[in-house]
Amino acid sequence: MSSFTRAGSVALASVAGALVLAVTAAEAAPKGGTVTACSRYGNGCYTAPVRPGQFGPVMRLKNGTWIDCRGSCKDTLREETVDYWDTLRERSGRR
Numbered sequence: 001m002s003s004f005t006r007a008g009s010v011a012l013a014s015v016a017g018a019l020v021l022a023v024t025a026a027e028a029a030p031k032g033g034t035v036t037a038c039s040r041y042g043n044g045c046y047t048a049p050v051r052p053g054q055f056g057p058v059m060r061l062k063n064g065t066w067i068d069c070r071g072s073c074k075d076t077l078r079e080e081t082v083d084y085w086d087t088l089r090e091r092s093g094r095r
Contacts, residue, residue: 035059037078039086046081 032052038045048059050073057069059077070076079087 035073035077037074037082039078039082041083041086043082043086046077048077048081 033050034047035050036045036047046062048061050057050059050069051066052058053066053068055068057073058066059069059073060066061080067076067080
């Protein structure tokens, strides 16, 4: 196989992989509306508006900042609002 053919095959595989990820994210992305997240630690619940963004769904935090949903909008909202300090503690390894 020539180096041009190998490079073309790698490029085609990369594009195909990116398309699969884009389709998966688009299918999971809400068309708009709201998402509600409740604390795992009894800190209450929070509901935020969600809208389509350039790279997937985005949601508005309490201060008005729009952030990307990382995987699940519900989990991102919970980690960034009602469980913010508990999430930081968990990620640092301290209990």
